Amino acid sequence: MAILPIAKVGNPILRQLSKPVDPDVIGSRKFQEFLDDMFETMFHFEGIGLAAPQVARSEQVVVMECQGTDAIPRTVLINPKIIFYGPIKCEMWEGCLSIDNMRGKVVRPSMVRVQALDRKGVLQDIEANGLYAVCIQHEMDHLLGKLFIDRMADLSTLTQLEEFDAYWREESATVI
Ligand code: NI
Numbered sequence: 001m002a003i004l005p006i007a008k009v010g011n012p013i014l015r016q017l018s019k020p021v022d023p024d025v026i027g028s029r030k031f032q033e034f035l036d037d038m039f040e041t042m043f044h045f046e047g048i049g050l051a052a053p054q055v056a057r058s059e060q061v062v063v064m065e066c067q068g069t070d071a072i073p074r075t076v077l078i079n080p081k082i083i084f085y086g087p088i089k090c091e092m093w094e095g096c097l098s099i100d101n102m103r104g105k106v107v108r109p110s111m112v113r114v115q116a117l118d119r120k121g122v123l124q125d126i127e128a129n130g131l132y133a134v135c136i137q138h139e140m141d142h143l144l145g146k147l148f149i150d151r152m153a154d155l156s157t158l159t160q161l162e163e164f165d166a167y168w169r170e171e172s173a174t175v176i
Pocket of ligand 1: 097138142
């Protein structure tokens with residue numbers, strides 16, 4: 001396994017539309033190793049989600065996992081599609097491994113239903129709430145060339161990490 005370098009905001013690959021993965025390659029050793037590398041990279045940089053464009057690969061692949069109170073199960077989404085957005089919205093602090101040391105508040109639907117292939121190439125249907133739902137939307141935005149700063153209603157809550165720690169930490173952030 002390997003820790004992959006993270007593409008940072010300004011890198012054009014973060015603004016491209018990702019291509020679907022050919023389902024026939026999912027079972028290949030090379031692709032499975034890429035998934036393992038994505039998890040290792042995400043854990044190394046202490047994120048809870050990572051999309052393939054963030055490691056300079058413009059393909060529709062997302063990995064996620066978070067332990068603790070707001071747990072997110074270990075998840076691989078390949079060629080994901082959101083098929084339902086819940087009617088209730090939630091506002092959460094978001095951060096991104098591609099935007100160093102920044103946080104900002106984003107409003108998103110608090111529930112989504114997503115269909116995607118898993119790492120065995122099997123179609124899965126996931127209903128997600130709360131942090132899990134927000135993380136899915138944040139990561140899938142990366143596949144569309146969108147970043148959380150694009151989703152902020154305004155930039156007034158954009159906050160550097162030091163100031164976040166000083167003033168806003170108790171509201172809890174999500175680095176995704
Ligand atoms: Ni991100």
